[in-house]
Amino acid sequence: xxxxxxxxxxxxxxxxxxxxxxxxxxxxxxxxxxxxxxxxxxxxxxxxxxxxxxxxxxxxxxxxxxxxxxxxxxxxxxxxxxxxxxxxxxxxxxxxxxxxxxxxxxxxxxxxxxxxxxxxxxxxxxxxxxxxxxxxxxxxxxxxxxxxxxxxxxxxxxxxxxxxxxxxxxxxxxxxxxxxxxxxxxxxxxxxxxxxxxxxxxxxxxxxxxxxxxxxxxxxxxxxxxxxxxxxxxxxxxxxxxxxxxxxxxxxxxxxxxxxxxxxxxxxxxxxxxxxxxxxxxxxxxxxxxxxxxxxxxxxxxxxxxxxxxxxxxxxxxxxxxxxxxxxxxxxxxxxxxxxxxxxxxxxxxxxxxxxxxxxxxxxxxxxxxxxxxxxxxxxxxxxxxxx
Amino acid sequence: xxxxxxxxxxxxxxxxxxxxxxxxxxxxxxxxxxxxxxxxxxxxxxxxxxxxxxxxxxxxxxxxxxxxxxxxxxxxxxxxxxxxxxxxxxxxxxxxxxxxxxxxxxxxxxxxxxxxxxxxxxxxxxxxxxxxx
Ligand SMILES: [Zn+2]
Numbered sequence: 001x002x003x004x005x006x007x008x009x010x011x012x013x014x015x016x017x018x019x020x021x022x023x024x025x026x027x028x029x030x031x032x033x034x035x036x037x038x039x040x041x042x043x044x045x046x047x048x049x050x051x052x053x054x055x056x057x058x059x060x061x062x063x064x065x066x067x068x069x070x071x072x073x074x075x076x077x078x079x080x081x082x083x084x085x086x087x088x089x090x091x092x093x094x095x096x097x098x099x100x101x102x103x104x105x106x107x108x109x110x111x112x113x114x115x116x117x118x119x120x121x122x123x124x125x126x127x128x129x130x131x132x133x134x135x136x137x138x139x140x141x142x143x144x145x146x147x148x149x150x151x152x153x154x155x156x157x158x159x160x161x162x163x164x165x166x167x168x169x170x171x172x173x174x175x176x177x178x179x180x181x182x183x184x185x186x187x188x189x190x191x192x193x194x195x196x197x198x199x200x201x202x203x204x205x206x207x208x209x210x211x212x213x214x215x216x217x218x219x220x221x222x223x224x225x226x227x228x229x230x231x232x233x234x235x236x237x238x239x240x241x242x243x244x245x246x247x248x249x250x251x252x253x254x255x256x257x258x259x260x261x262x263x264x265x266x267x268x269x270x271x272x273x274x275x276x277x278x279x280x281x282x283x284x285x286x287x288x289x290x291x292x293x294x295x296x297x298x299x300x301x302x303x304x305x306x307x308x309x310x311x312x313x314x315x316x317x318x319x320x321x322x323x324x325x326x327x328x329x330x331x332x333x334x335x336x337x338x339x340x341x342x343x344x345x346x347x348x349x350x351x352x353x354x355x356x357x358x359x360x361x362x363x364x365x366x367x368x369x370x371x372x373x374x375x376x377x378x379x380x381x382x383x384x385x386x387x388x
Numbered sequence: 389x390x391x392x393x394x395x396x397x398x399x400x401x402x403x404x405x406x407x408x409x410x411x412x413x414x415x416x417x418x419x420x421x422x423x424x425x426x427x428x429x430x431x432x433x434x435x436x437x438x439x440x441x442x443x444x445x446x447x448x449x450x451x452x453x454x455x456x457x458x459x460x461x462x463x464x465x466x467x468x469x470x471x472x473x474x475x476x477x478x479x480x481x482x483x484x485x486x487x488x489x490x491x492x493x494x495x496x497x498x499x500x501x502x503x504x505x506x507x508x509x510x511x512x513x514x515x516x517x518x519x520x521x
Contacts, residue, residue, distance in 0.1 A: 122461050127392045138394030139426045140482045142510055144461050145470045146392065150454055154472060158452035161493050207455035259472050260425060260480050264452070 002279035008094035009232040009239035012041030012225030018342030022219035030110030033221035050075035050105030075102035083376025086346030091245035093226035110221025153206040156298035163313035170297040171199035181340025215338035222347035240357040246275035249380035269306040291349040299377035334363040391463030413441040425479035446499035448473040
């Protein structure tokens with residue numbers, strides 16, 4: 001067990017509504033989510049002394065603190081690499097409260113990535129950023145490869161070739177997500193389940209990915225409150241203890257285009273998994289369920305393999321016959337995932353992990369002692385083990 | 389919308405000078421001869437900072453590929469076919485494959501050049517008749 005294991009807990013979660021047009025600024029979304037998360041655990045802005053977010057977030061920690069009326073911040077940090085930051089922001093918070101650097105740290109992410117800068121579009125800003133990421137993108141974007149779906153499709157095609165996985169296997173993830181979203185009133189696709197036939201009939205976006213392999217573009221914000229395990233005992237909600245919190249980057253790593261190494265899968269998630277098991281002293285068999293980052297369905301299969309839930313190439317069998325649905329052997333993404341609930345860069349998945357520990361999910365899984373949550377795939381990423 | 393222009397710096401300028409001159413240049417370590425792609429300032433094999441390049445034969449094999457249909461791509465008329473090409477020299481790069489509407493892993497390709505203007509020439513790939521389909 002690591003020095004960090006069990007020393008911190010998530011005690012508060014909060015979110016705005018998830019929509020396609022929030023009608024307000026990204027800063028306002030984040031501030032509202034933070035207020036909701038603080039109210040959830042009986043704390044106020046005056047208690048907050050740390051904030052963490054994504055490098056990509058457009059609302060700085062000081063701007064959020066100003067709007068909230070936070071008197072002073074002792075800790076602030078940001079994590080790079082898009083959605084790969086999600087669990088990393090919680091890792092930052094956990095390390096800060098476990099070491100006494102801060103007492104109450106709030107992780108937040110808020111954006112209008114449907115009504116303003118759309119995340120599914122070809123990103124000129126990614127191709128022209130003045131840093132090594134921009135230089136890296138010189139080898140793909142000018143050649144026409146520059147949407148998230150396209151970069152993932154390149155990996156998915158090779159994965160299908162190597163292991164015999166099919167589009168229907170990817171579709172099992174979409175069907176499970178949409179089933180879970182259908183019973184979640186906060187999900188954009190509430191009341192709208194799909195069948196595998198719907199998935200197969202949806203239009204091709206980038207062969208081999210169909211529209212229903214791709215997550216939504218969403219407006220919204222989510223915030224997570226982290227305090228020490230000691231402090232958590234005095235707060236109203238049942239704590240979700242942070243048993244492990246890891247980041248991971250692999251050999252010859254790029255952002256969404258790690259194409260130049262022998263394995264063009266997602267070995268960086270293997271790095272995360274190894275570290276999660278090392279920190280916690282637990283293994284895949286100890287996990288009751290998972291929240292696996294699902295901006296694109298093929299990555300869920302690859303993650304099951306990288307995290308050790310099955311062997312390489314066997315995820316297509318693992319996900320069969322409803323095994324990843326709420327009443328299945330290993331439920332995944334019970335909030336509806338980013339395909340069904342909303343795409344808040346993985347932060348809404350962390351919140352669902354907390355609800356499952358509390359027993360307040362709309363799709364509750366029985367006897368959840370431990371669960372695994374992951375962040376963005378295809379990028380340097382992160383993960384958590386949350387425990388009751 | 390016009391084509392996306394690559395960011396360049398002193399580690400990568402030689403590649404684009406090469407495409408403008410009709411050469412596909414693979415970064416090479418002058419100290420130990422190791423090839424790599426994409427370029428960078430250091431040799432990952434011997435740690436030297438002595439960079440050179442080798443002109444590729446311009447032939448390779450499809451390692452993976454996509455057919456991009458949506459959403460729009462600046463400077464391109466959709467759909468486009470984009471491949472990961474394993475060059476015969478042993479490095480891999482991304483390239484648009486022109487003159488096809490589909491592809492198979494293992495297809496053989498040959499490089500060609502798409503001159504955009506005085507400042508930019510993009511490498512593109514075509515099915516090669518010698519092998520493959
Ligand atoms: Zn060398």
